[in-house]
Amino acid sequence: MEYTEILEKQIIGRLRVDNPWWTENVIPQFYRDMTPRIYIDIFYPLVSDLSVRRALILMGPRRVGKTVMIFHTVQKLIDSGVSPQNIIYISVETPIYNNIYLEQLLNLAKQALNKPERDNATYYVFFDEIQYLKEWEVNLKSLVDTYRNMKFIASGSAAAELKKKSDESGAGRFTDFNLPPLTFYEYIHLKDYKQLLSESEILWHGHKIPCNTSVDIDKLNALFIDYINYGGYPEVVFSDKIRENPGQFVRHDIIDKVLLRDLPSLYGISDVQELNSFFTMIAYHSGKQFSYEALSKESGVRKDLLKKYIEYLEAAFLIKVIHRTDDTAKNYQRETSFKIYLTNPSLRCALFQPIKETDEEIGNMVETAVYAQWIPRIGTNISYANWNFSRKDRGEVDIVGINPAKLKPEWAVEVKWSDRYYEKPDDLTSLKTYMERNSMDYAMVTTKTTTGMKEMPFGILQFLPVACYAYTVGENTLKSTKASFGL
Numbered sequence: 001m002e003y004t005e006i007l008e009k010q011i012i013g014r015l016r017v018d019n020p021w022w023t024e025n026v027i028p029q030f031y032r033d034m035t036p037r038i039y040i041d042i043f044y045p046l047v048s049d050l051s052v053r054r055a056l057i058l059m060g061p062r063r064v065g066k067t068v069m070i071f072h073t074v075q076k077l078i079d080s081g082v083s084p085q086n087i088i089y090i091s092v093e094t095p096i097y098n099n100i101y102l103e104q105l106l107n108l109a110k111q112a113l114n115k116p117e118r119d120n121a122t123y124y125v126f127f128d129e130i131q132y133l134k135e136w137e138v139n140l141k142s143l144v145d146t147y148r149n150m151k152f153i154a155s156g157s158a159a160a161e162l163k164k165k166s167d168e169s170g171a172g173r174f175t176d177f178n179l180p181p182l183t184f185y186e187y188i189h190l191k192d193y194k195q196l197l198s199e200s201e202i203l204w205h206g207h208k209i210p211c212n213t214s215v216d217i218d219k220l221n222a223l224f225i226d227y228i229n230y231g232g233y234p235e236v237v238f239s240d241k242i243r244e245n246p247g248q249f250v251r252h253d254i255i256d257k258v259l260l261r262d263l264p265s266l267y268g269i270s271d272v273q274e275l276n277s278f279f280t281m282i283a284y285h286s287g288k289q290f291s292y293e294a295l296s297k298e299s300g301v302r303k304d305l306l307k308k309y310i311e312y313l314e315a316a317f318l319i320k321v322i323h324r325t326d327d328t329a330k331n332y333q334r335e336t337s338f339k340i341y342l343t344n345p346s347l348r349c350a351l352f353q354p355i356k357e358t359d360e361e362i363g364n365m366v367e368t369a370v371y372a373q374w375i376p377r378i379g380t381n382i383s384y385a386n387w388n389f390s391r392k393d394r395g396e397v398d399i400v401g402i403n404p405a406k407l408k409p410e411w412a413v414e415v416k417w418s419d420r421y422y423e424k425p426d427d428l429t430s431l432k433t434y435m436e437r438n439s440m441d442y443a444m445v446t447t448k449t450t451t452g453m454k455e456m457p458f459g460i461l462q463f464l465p466v467a468c469y470a471y472t473v474g475e476n477t478l479k480s481t482k483a484s485f486g487l
Contacts, residue, residue, distance in 0.1 A: 010096055011096055011097065011100070011105070012108055012111060012112045014097075015090065015105075015109050015112045018089055018090070019109075021078060021087065022085050022112075022113065026075065026078065027071045027072075027075045028071075031071040031075075034072075034234070034238075035190055035234075035238075036069070037065050037068075037069055037182075037234065038189060038478060039069065039481070040069055040076075042177075042478075042482050042485060042487060043058070043177060044073050044076050046175065046177065046485060047077070047151065048077065048080065050122065050151060053144060053148060054173055054174060054175045055140050055143075055153065055154060055173060055175070056174075056177055057155075058070070058154065058156075058177050058179060059155070059156060059157075059176060059177065059178050059179070060178055060179035060180060061157060061181065061316065062157045062253065062257060062258060063253055063254050064179055064233065064234070065234045066179055067128055068234070070089065070153070073153075074124075077124055082124065083121075085115075086122060086123050087124045088106070088123060088124070090102075090105050090125070090127050092105075092128060092133050092136070093129040101139055102127060102133065102136070102140060103139065103142070106143070106147075109125075122149050122150070123147075123150045123151070124150075125143075125151070126154075127140070127154040128154075129155060129157065130155065131156040131266065132265075136154070140154060144174075157258070157262060178376060178481075180343070180372075180376035181232035181343060181346075181372065182231055182234060182237065183376070184227050184231070184467070184470040184471050184474045185373075185472075185474030185475040185477075185478060186474065187227045187231040188223065190234065190238075191223065191237065193220075193223060196215060196216050196220050196223070197212040197213070197214055197215075197471060198212065200213040203442075203453060203460070203462065210472075211464065211468065211469075212468050212471050213464075213468055214465065220471075221465070221467050223467070224369070225356070225357050227346075227369065228346065228349065228365050228366070228368075229246075229349040229354040230346050230354075231345075232344030232346040232347070233249075233346065235249070236250075246349070246350040246354075247350045249350070251350065254347075255279070255347070259279060260272050260276070262316060263312050263313075267308075269312070274301060275309055278309050279313060279319075281298065282295075282313075282340050283342055283347055284352060285340075286340065286341055287339060287341055287365070287367045287368050287371075288364065289324075289338070289386065290337065290338060290340060291336045291337045292307070292336065318343060319340050319343060320375045321339070321340055322339045322340075322341060322371065322383060323338055324339070324385070324386050325383045325386075325402065327434060327438075328437055328438060329383075329385070329400065339384055341372070341375070342368055342372075343372060344372060345369045345372060348368070362417055363416075366417045367415045370399070370413075370466065370473070373470050373474040374399070374477070376481070377476075377477045377480055377481075378481060378484045379484070380401065380480075381402045382401055382402070384397065384398055384399060385409075385412075395430030396430050397413075397431055397434045399415065400412045408438065409438050409440065411440075412431065412434060412444070413443070413469075414428060414430075414445045416445060416446050416466070417446075417448055419447045419448050419449055422447055422452060422463045425445075425456055431445070432458050435458050440459060441459045441460060442459055442462065443462070444461075444462050445461050445463050446469050447464065447466065448465060449465055450463055450465065451465060451468070
């Protein structure tokens with residue numbers, strides 16, 4: 001689109017529409033009515049901190065609330081005394097802004113405000129969905145270097161691609177912030193059911209550590225199933241209309257836009273139907289162990305393309321590949337098997353149908369939900385253990401935490417949606433083998449309703465309902481994110 005005086009007037013008009021607080025001093029009622037995500041308590045201090053001259057890059061999958069969090073941040077800035085006319089919001093994916101540099105858009109916004117191009121006032125400038133601008137990272141770095149009195153915040157949905165470019169071009173200039181799908185902890189708080197949880201302690205490696213138990217485990221389990229089906233996206237949590245047909249919302253607003261638009265435009269994918277079919281297949285089997293060979297046969301996709309598709313789907317934060325270790329926490333020399341988990345269990349349920357707690361697939365979906373609490377955790381090295389040396393020497397442990405320096409497991413969790421193993425802990429033969437071979441004294445086993453501890457000849461097993469475990473992991477993930485930013 002040729003840059004003309006008429007186009008300039010149209011852009012200025014659009015900027016005024018997108019920044020209603022310039023004249024009304026508040027964000028639109030639509031956003032004010034929404035409950036803020038808990039992550040805003042970490043995000044807002046980073047936005048308002050002017051002591052470090054860095055742009056803040058807000059990354060995350062589609063529809064997890066990035067734009068809503070930006071608008072809530074705008075309102076908090078206004079409430080803190082920042083002039084509404086010193087806050088600029090620009091949605092880069094707006095077609096009228098196509099191929100226009102960030103600095104041009106910034107200058108047009110200041111023109112719309114009747115402000116000089118250069119002044120000494122402090123501005124907060126938000127660029128939403130920035131990945132649609134080619135070489136955005138070069139543009140943004142230049143702005144950070146040029147406008148010392150401005151705080152720049154950019155958001156985007158292609159998380160890994162944004163991070164790659166952020167790392168390459170924004171060293172010392174960008175701070176990355178990942179907003180994941182709703183954790184179970186956030187879901188419970190947004191639904192206002194936190195009274196179902198009570199703070200408690202469990203024994204872990206000889207120390208008492210905080211955890212959460214439930215005063216009504218049946219109610220919490222019902223909410224956990226609801227979270228698995230509908231809980232990853234704030235809009236689905238609160239909208240009865242969307243919950244009547246979550247498949248349409250997820251398919252149209254999330255999957256179709258990512259698979260048919262975002263990824264093809266970013267990576268030049270030609271066969272979007274093949275990518276779509278491939279994603280649908282692995283979504284159905286979330287939590288299953290795959291190999292490239294078997295995956296290629298089952299999907300009909302060439303192995304070289306498979307690896308690229310998996311990389312692209314991880315870049316869009318739709319899936320997470322979890323790598324395998326053996327019975328002594330060593331990585332395999334030639335890794336042929338791995339597990340793929342959806343980053344959000346409600347993706348599968350929207351694509352197919354909501355799951356019930358008695359369904360055959362419930363085990364994999366519970367495991368997917370637990371992994372969804374761990375995936376956003378910064379700096380945690382989690383794997384699963386799987387070995388198959390002989391008919392008598394084979395086994396698997398669902399989640400293991402590896403110490404990268406010592407290459408030894410520090411903890412292990414067996415994810416179960418059953419109370420059976422509390423009654424019959426000797427049936428946990430794989431976990432027993434793993435603990436003995438790695439000299440582990442403790443391990444966690446999740447249950448459906450039972451809390452307790454069993455002292456076994458091979459070590460202590462701590463049992464905790466999986467909903468309580470997921471809530472606690474989600475809470476600790478939030479705390480670790482806060483700590484990683486020094487807050």
